[in-house]
Amino acid sequence: MLRHILLVVLSLLFVAVAATPAGAHITRPGQSTFGAQALVPPNSDPFTVGPRTPAVVDGPCTDRSAALQYADEKGHDHLKIENHAVACQMQQQAFLDLKKELDSDPLGNDDEVLGEMDVEGDVAAVLITYPRAGVLFFDVSNPAAPKFLRRYNGPACEGTAIDVDCGAFVDLSRDGKTAFLSVQQISVIPGLNPGAIAEPARPGVQVINVATGMLTEEQPVVSVGGVHTSRDHVVPDGPKSAEKPRRPGQYLFSVANGEGIQVSRVVSGPLGPALDDVGLISIDDTHDMFIQDDPIDGRTYMYVAAGFDTGFLVYDVTDPQAAVGDGKQLLAQWDLTPQCRNDWYSHTIDVATRNGRRYVTMPTEGFNNGAQSEDDQRGGCGKTSGNGDKASALWIVDATDFKALGQGTFADATDGRGTPAARAVKIKAASEQALTATWTNAAARPAQNINFTGHNQQIVGDRIYLSGYHSGVTVLDASAAFAGLNERPKELGFIVPSGTPTRPIYDQVNNPVIPFFSAFINFRPLIWDMVFYKGSVLAADMTGGFYAFTDPPPAPATDGAPKTAPAPPAQPAQPAAPAATPTPVACQSRAGFVSATARGTGRNGGLELDFRRRIDEPVTVDIFQQSRGRRVTGERRVRRFTGKTGPFEWNGRDGRGRKLPNGVYFARFRIESPSGQADTVRVTLGRSKGRFGPRRAFYRRDSCGTLQKFKLSRPVFGGKRSTSLGIAYRLNQGARVQVTVANRRERVIRRYSARQLDAGRTQRLTLPARGLARGDYRIKLSVTRDGRTTTSTLTANRL
Numbered sequence: 001m002l003r004h005i006l007l008v009v010l011s012l013l014f015v016a017v018a019a020t021p022a023g024a025h026i027t028r029p030g031q032s033t034f035g036a037q038a039l040v041p042p043n044s045d046p047f048t049v050g051p052r053t054p055a056v057v058d059g060p061c062t063d064r065s066a067a068l069q070y071a072d073e074k075g076h077d078h079l080k081i082e083n084h085a086v087a088c089q090m091q092q093q094a095f096l097d098l099k100k101e102l103d104s105d106p107l108g109n110d111d112e113v114l115g116e117m118d119v120e121g122d123v124a125a126v127l128i129t130y131p132r133a134g135v136l137f138f139d140v141s142n143p144a145a146p147k148f149l150r151r152y153n154g155p156a157c158e159g160t161a162i163d164v165d166c167g168a169f170v171d172l173s174r175d176g177k178t179a180f181l182s183v184q185q186i187s188v189i190p191g192l193n194p195g196a197i198a199e200p201a202r203p204g205v206q207v208i209n210v211a212t213g214m215l216t217e218e219q220p221v222v223s224v225g226g227v228h229t230s231r232d233h234v235v236p237d238g239p240k241s242a243e244k245p246r247r248p249g250q251y252l253f254s255v256a257n258g259e260g261i262q263v264s265r266v267v268s269g270p271l272g273p274a275l276d277d278v279g280l281i282s283i284d285d286t287h288d289m290f291i292q293d294d295p296i297d298g299r300t301y302m303y304v305a306a307g308f309d310t311g312f313l314v315y316d317v318t319d320p321q322a323a324v325g326d327g328k329q330l331l332a333q334w335d336l337t338p339q340c341r342n343d344w345y346s347h348t349i350d351v352a353t354r355n356g357r358r359y360v361t362m363p364t365e366g367f368n369n370g371a372q373s374e375d376d377q378r379g380g381c382g383k384t385s386g387n388g389d390k391a392s393a394l395w396i397v398d399a400t401d402f403k404a405l406g407q408g409t410f411a412d413a414t415d416g417r418g419t420p421a422a423r424a425v426k427i428k429a430a431s432e433q434a435l436t437a438t439w440t441n442a443a444a445r446p447a448q449n450i451n452f453t454g455h456n457q458q459i460v461g462d463r464i465y466l467s468g469y470h471s472g473v474t475v476l477d478a479s480a481a482f483a484g485l486n487e488r489p490k491e492l493g494f495i496v497p498s499g500t501p502t503r504p505i506y507d508q509v510n511n512p513v514i515p516f517f518s519a520f521i522n523f524r525p526l527i528w529d530m531v532f533y534k535g536s537v538l539a540a541d542m543t544g545g546f547y548a549f550t551d552p553p554p555a556p557a558t559d560g561a562p563k564t565a566p567a568p569p570a571q572p573a574q575p576a577a578p579a580a581t582p583t584p585v586a587c588q589s590r591a592g593f594v595s596a597t598a599r600g601t602g603r604n605g606g607l608e609l610d611f612r613r614r615i616d617e618p619v620t621v622d623i624f625q626q627s628r629g630r631r632v633t634g635e636r637r638v639r640r641f642t643g644k645t646g647p648f649e650w651n652g653r654d655g656r657g658r659k660l661p662n663g664v665y666f667a668r669f670r671i672e673s674p675s676g677q678a679d680t681v682r683v684t685l686g687r688s689k690g691r692f693g694p695r696r697a698f699y700r701r702d703s704c705g706t707l708q709k710f711k712l713s714r715p716v717f718g719g720k721r722s723t724s725l726g727i728a729y730r731l732n733q734g735a736r737v738q739v740t741v742a743n744r745r746e747r748v749i750r751r752y753s754a755r756q757l758d759a760g761r762t763q764r765l766t767l768p769a770r771g772l773a774r775g776d777y778r779i780k781l782s783v784t785r786d787g788r789t790t791t792s793t794l795t796a797n798r799l
């Protein structure tokens with residue numbers, strides 16, 4: 001973590017020492033630094049949502065998250081842990097304050113700071129990151145009650161020139177028997193914490209026997225400032241269908257800062273596991289990676305979150321030796337802003353494979369490295385280097401077709417294939433096309449300097465577990481995005497850890513020339529990492545202790561938040577979610593409204609909104625824009641009315657008094673019972689010549705009959721981007737289902753195969769727009785149960 005800042009700090013140091021020209025970025029020979037190219041038009045907001053605004057559907061904790069999780073109002077003290085005790089659908093199961101364990105540090109400092117973690121084979125490894133590198137091991141065979149096992153004392157961090165976190169990362173082998181500790185150190189500047197008695201850190205990897213807590217190997221790694229991350233992976237010896245080239249075995253992939261990925265073989269040494277160099281995969285900027293034996297084609301792929309420069313990269317590492325070198329096995333590149341050098345920062349990366357498609361998830365880390373260069377500002381790269389003035393995005397990208405993404409065309413490579421600017425245009429266009437959905441925090445709180453930004457993540461089933469520094473742990477339901485829909489993952493739960501008694505916050509003994517780490521840790525809590533394991537969520541607080549939390553329950557069957565069982569694990573290596581079946585929920589989906597209507601008022605361009613209620617609760621009405629001309633805009637909320645108890649008129653203007661453009665809209669009426677059960681009605685509207693008129697429904701109100709849910713992703717599809725249409729439905733009782741699509745002449749143009757389906761699972765289909773003429777399409781869903789067939793029809797307009 002934080003290597004970007006390390007590099008910036010390092011380059012500042014070079015600036016100070018060698019008086020190089022300003023520009024806090026290390027530029028290697030051959031690396032182009034083009035910035036403001038008119039060829040690449042700036043996005044509307046490429047840092048927050050990307051080019052396509054996602055549909056926003058509230059989860060059970062979205063509102064509470066917006067109100068509570070990102071507290072930053074005047075008078076709020078980020079150091080008072082009692083001010084941060086907020087949670088939704090999650091509870092603390094255990095808290096180990098670790099006062100004793102972290103007081104044993106022989107450096108004699110007040111305290112030590114915790115960092116990243118990993119869990120394998122019932123062992124949790126929690127990193128000590130500063131003022132020395134080290135690891136705490138816990139027995140988590142019962143994750144609700146972790147037990148401290150032992151501690152490994154690694155080298156001391158440097159603290160004279162720059163106080164860099166030298167304990168950078170810890171990774172466990174799959175059996176939980178070996179730990180790999182990544183060590184960062186700016187070796188060119190000697191210096192230690194005064195009074196340190198530990199060995200000074202050397203950049204590289206330390207291999208530790210978990211059972212004894214002893215070092216079995218130390219591998220120096222050539223780098224600029226050490227190793228940020230190491231991940232071990234066993235390349236399997238099959239399948240036969242994806243044989244060659246293949247070199248099976250256990251490998252360690254390490255981020256050698258500023259150099260690329262150092263590949264080593266894990267072998268048997270005299271003291272235990274040891275490392276044999278294979279070579280270096282050259283990449284100029286790298287932060288983290290995810291390695292997976294691909295469930296689709298059987299190859300082993302390494303996905304690299306490439307820091308500032310390159311978004312993410314995909315390599316084939318089935319034969320790691322063949323991948324060594326300069327982009328030899330590079331398959332794909334994704335970057336929304338290839339023209340920018342210091343905008344959002346690709347931080348961690350994970351992959352979900354669903355229905356034959358690969359979805360890459362990648363949170364960006366937001367920080368504030370000062371003003372963006374003027375060149376980059378002109379290039380649409382934001383005002384702040386690190387984009388800390390924006391709410392950080394978590395991108396979800398469809399990487400099924402590597403060839404559709406940039407192929408080995410680094411924006412700054414000199415491979416002769418066109419100018420860098422021309423390649424950037426291609427990469428940008430392909431990346432925009434591949435973006436499925438984006439999450440940003442519910443409060444739209446800017447990241448600031450790391451304070452409210454996503455950090456580490458883990459995909460389990462349809463859930464994304466996300467740690468976020470001062471905002472704690474968030475659990476998101478990404479089922480819609482993992483089905484290919486442009487819908488923001490929604491909050492299933494969150495907790496901001498606030499266990500007491502607290503440890504003292506580490507206090508720097510001396511004042512380094514350039515303070516970095518000690519200037520950053522003055523918040524409480526600060527959650528770097530969390531891991532879902534056997535039904536609990538484990539998390540370490542840098543300035544607190546070690547926690548276990550309950551996993552959020554499945555969301556109740558409210559609008560847009562389909563009730564899902566904890567989904568199966570993403571891959572065999574990951575811990576299994578507890579077996580569960582959907583719990584029946586009393587059918588109350590129509591308990592709120594008797595009726596809801598929205599009618600155009602004619603010439604003045606307004607809308608008359610009316611409803612009748614069954615319960616005495618206030619109503620929220622949202623107006624969403626869906627298209628503008630032939631463009632599918634995504635679900636863009638243009639007005640919100642809250643606390644309504646009776647009919648009202650709206651003048652058809654947005655919050656700033658501007659007339660709304662023509663296009664397709666819908667009004668969403670929402671009422672919630674005191675028990676939290678929501679009833680929602682959507683009314684589709686067309687606006688032409690400045691007037692609202694009725695349109696056919698694209699979203700069926702939830703029902704208590706056999707067909708519980710039936711909805712289209714939006715009332716429009718196609719357009720210039722040929723956006724496909726999502727079709728989703730869900731049964732209350734098992735039945736046979738047939739879906740057909742008819743054009744406006746009632747001719748069936750597509751028939752999905754009929755299927756006998758179980759209740760309680762959301763089914764998703766896609767209707768591609770390509771090859772379809774413009775006009776209305778009717779999506780008919782027939783449900784047959786006990787010999788009776790009922791048909792429901794929804795309509796979408798192909799733009």
Ligand SMILES: [Zn+2]
Nearest residue numbers: 071077078079
């Ligand atoms: Zn705070």
